[in-house]
Amino acid sequence: MWQARFVPLPALDLNLPHLADVVPSVLTAMGVAGFEARIPIRGDVAGACVLLVDGLGADLLDRHAADAPTLAALRGPTLQVGYPATTAAGLAAVGTGLRSGEHGLVGYSFRVPAAGMLNALRWREHPWGSDLRERAVPEQVQPQPTTFERAAAAGMAVSVCSPAEFAGSGLTRAVLRGADYRGVFALGDLAATVRNAVSAGEFCYAYHSELDALGHLYGPGSLPWRMQLRQVDRLVESVMEALPPGGLLAVVADHGMVSAEETVDLDADPALFDGVEAVAGEARARHVYTREGAVDDVLQAWRARIGSRAWVVARDEAIDAGWFGARVLDEVRDRIGDVVAAARDGAVLVRRTAEPMESAFVGHHGSLTAAEQTVPLLLAGL
CATH class of the missing domain: 3.30.1360.180 (Gyrase A; domain 2)
Known part of the structure; x- marks a missing residue:
């Protein structure tokens, strides 16, 4: 049997800038009423996009800056993502402006009373089972108003630019509702849709998943992962090239990643x-x-x-x-x-x-190490 030894319990610093702070801060800079500027962003933003690159940890970006010169040139402050450092919780933090103890998506999978074990990404029974959108109604599992609902109610045009396959999914309904969902299929229409939204003076949330997928399959920092990071860098460069005066692009991530040892x-x-x-x-x-x-x-x-x-x-x-x-x-x-x-x-x-x-x-993520918890906040434009 493995011999246990005492390991001090880590405590998260709740005063550090958090992923949940990003959207409220950008909307405040756009002059949308009802939000708090938790992260300093210069005001007078005319149109903005928060682009979440799944799995882009700050440590990984720093170690592979040569593969991402555009991202590296924007390198600035870092954010903490909270526990668990996983996609469902991270997207909920962006979509609600809250941490997991309030938005309630406390893991990749977790128990929902009266519904059973919920896989929050697929909104199905975990580890195998049927669709739970009727037994675990997304709007009831996560009933807090989203940042998008609040912004739309205040008069801001709000859109979500994410893979078309996720339109109407349980997770989308739970944490991204209130925005005009614009489904995309590849990097090209993702970049084009974001450019159009920012140029139109909208607030846009965009999502790219493939860097995380390749990190899981091949490991973070592997050659396939690095080649995908180069594509993400070109995506960001393409959006930056078209930012209008007063346009803002904020690139963030939901977590970092470590290799299984x-x-x-x-x-x-x-x-x-x-x-x-x-x-x-x-x-x-x-x-x-x-x-x-x-x-x-x-x-x-x-x-x-x-x-x-x-x-x-x-x-x-x-x-x-x-x-x-x-x-x-x-x-x-x-x-x-x-x-x-x-x-x-x-x-x-x-x-x-x-x-x-x-x-x-x-590759895996979810825990409390700095490699998983710390993500970059990259700001371009203005």
């Missing part, structure tokens, strides 16, 4: 499931839901068997450390595992039987 197959250790009803989340950020009265036993078993390869804590410990933000709503609390396991260093807590596809990934 040590693999723990949870499904291969039955002792980890004694007293456990379900395990959700992902390989770097696990939610463990226990049977009644079994929390302490499960906590001790996971600590003993996982050891220093993860921070393994009870729900209240994670909340008190600020992992889910300063405020955790009552209805969100039950979505967080009774036990939370956040992987350290390069460890991954996979489930080869229950999650074969995700378990085969080379």
Whole structure:
């Protein structure tokens, strides 16, 4: 058995600029009423786009600046993405201006009372199952008003530029509602749609997913990943070339990424499931839901068997450390595992039987390391 040793519990600094602060700050700079400028952005913005490049961690950008000269030249402040450092939570932070304890999308997958285990990206039962848009109505799972709804109500023209396949998805309805959804198919129409929106004086949110996909498949920093980073750099350059006077492009990311260095197959250790009803989340950020009265036993078993390869804590410990933000709503609390396991260093807590596809990934994210938590804020224009 792996020998456990004491590892200090990390606490997130809630005063650092956060991914959730970006859209409210840009809308404030555009003169939209009802928002707070949490990040200094010069005012008089006539049209703006927040472009989220999935998986573009600040550390990765710095290490591969030669492949992305346009992005590197814009390098400025960094943002913290909060826990978990994963796409569903990151897109919700952008779409609501809130952290995960308030928007409630607390993982790649998590338990929703009366609906079961929800895969928030696919809005399906996890790890296998049917569409949950009727049992877990997106607008009820995430009922907070989105930044797009609020901006549209204040009179701003708001659009979302994202892959056409995501139009009407559960995640889109939960965190991106309120905007005119403009589905795209490739980098070319993504760039063209963003250019048109900014030139028309709109606020646009745009999303690019392929850098993250190649990071998962080949590893962050791999040759395929670097070649995709070059395409992202050209995308940003293409948008910048067409920015009108007063136009703003803000490039951000939802998380960084690490390569798997040590693999723990949870499904291969039955002792980890004694007293456990379900395990959700992902390989770097696990939610463990226990049977009644079994929390302490499960906590001790996971600590003993996982050891220093993860921070393994009870729900209240994670909340008190600020992992889910300063405020955790009552209805969100039950979505967080009774036990939370956040992987350290390069460890991954996979489930080869229950999650074969995700378990085969080379690159992962979700936890509390700087490589996962820190993303760039790149501002161009004005």
